[in-house]
Amino acid sequence: MTSIDLKVESIEAPAERIRSVVLVSAGGDALPPYEAGAHMEFHLPDGTTRSYSLIDFEGDCAAPKSYRFGIRLEEESTGGSSYMHGLGEGDTVTADAPKNDFPLATDDAPSLLIAGGIGITPMISMAAALKSAGRPYSLHYAMRDRSAAAFTGRLAELHGDRVSLHFDDEAGGPLDLSGLVEGAEEGAHLYVCGPKPMIEAARSAAEAAGLPSGRIHFELFDAPADQEGDTAFEVEIASSGKVYTIPPGRSIIDVLEEDGEDLIYDCQRGDCGICQTDVLEGEPDHRDVVLSEEERAGGKVMQICVSRARSARLKLDL
Template sequence: MKTLIIEGVRTVAPKIKRFDLKAEDNGPLIQFEAGAHIAVQLKDGSSRQYSLIDFGENLPYENQRYTLGILLEQDGSGGSAFMHSLQVGDAIQVEAPKNDFPLIEDDRPAVLIAGGIGVTPIISMAAALKRAGKPYTLHYSGRTLETMAFKEELSELCGEALTLHHDDVPARCLDLGALIPTLDTSSHIYVCGPKGMIEAVREQALSAGFGKEQIHFELFASPAPSGDDAGDGFEVEVKSSGEVFWVPQDKSIVDVLEEGGVDLVYDCQRGDCGICQVDVLEGEPDHRDVVLTDDEKAAGDVMHICVSRAKSKRLVLDL
């Protein structure tokens, strides 16, 4: 953990604040690449992840500050409320930058798609692509123009590469069904935003001829649990050992199996990296990831155990 000081705080849109952070000793910070995030420690010892923003203002790797853009979520888990309570001069503990959403280093053009506060990692991608002289376009969507943060900075950064979409003007809504078929299918697509947007982009892009390896995404919040998690919970059987674990409503399969000593491989814990995928031998999963296609979800033979749950009373997993 490293101690950072809040150097600046300002409101950039309704319920969205920009935070500029500096090192406690005013020294240089660890460099980061587009798509990276830091984990901020909360008062209870838990942590929340926030994307790092690079507006292209500094030369590459001369990072004297980190910038975050954070939406206050009324029904969130407390991270945004903690961050919005901070003032200039306050200290926070953060982990080193980590990148689960990197730009692919090749010569293909890039299409950047952002929804709401999911624009934060996309800003850094636009800055990196512009510095590298690589072709890109950015489609940024929000419910209203007023609620869209950083649109002025993006306009200055991206120029004609930027298109703003907002639902309060019907002619300006983001129509993925119209947009995606017009894209060069050799492009990489990077999308960050709500789960529904990510799923729609993936399905439309796959139908338009894009390969799965060309579609990159990050969910800006953990998928919210629904109200019917198979009653109070469900059982998970580990096939290799025959052990059976009870998964309550307030814990994930990963949480329970790790507590039980099962060796697991996972990373994002948001359902958008795919690393925790396991085969389902029996039972019906309740898919809450954004990795699997509709057909893969319907087949029900694999699942992502960091966020997905069960519709049946028991799952038997190939672990």
């Protein structure tokens, strides 16, 4: 993956705990283009990476002069969000070239865009692309309250009544996902980006409404979190017979890759499906948002970036 050196051109604070960071090429070179829904992986000083979605308000991603990101400062963050919030104008960062695991469908069917909190960032680019292409769409943006409302003025200016805002505190509860999905136009694509509970609720609503899986698209903005009671378990590699112990706080990918196993993965949040692996023996503890309820119950596949084990050992087809 090609890396790019970028310089901070400007920083704004569009909402509580959110920074809008605009980056330009550190060397004055042309920036690689990208498509709506794309993200970039930033290299942190501790050697890890964090991904953030690109924001394109006007549909300029084919020839960008800068890259814009919206980053929410996570509670007690010591990782990507605290690093990004600590940047100042003129600072330089390194990131991989844009890539897209959350693309828009290429047909002309209507698009129902639903965002929760900072999950609005890829949806901004999607709305811009759909508007430029003259394709039908609506954007529903849910926030806990008005202090968390980032980019709402610009969105209203650009998209008018195609944008609907929802504030949990004023509405007396969360967005009515079932109502939105049931009221979607026939043949519509559903795009949802936000925290895991929103995605799981939207998936349930979409499945209940009979939407085909090919028209349901998700991107998760929660980082994988440890759960109380997590314990160590073993993973056996079918091709070699090697057995690894996966301790609490580390993923299967972390442990296997550290030992040199060649793995294919991307998001490490459980929403892209690239790391999906067949389970030959054992019972997975599913923590992704990719699999259907039927697939989870079957226990034959799992996303090894976030999911763990209910059994003492898993035998994986690797």
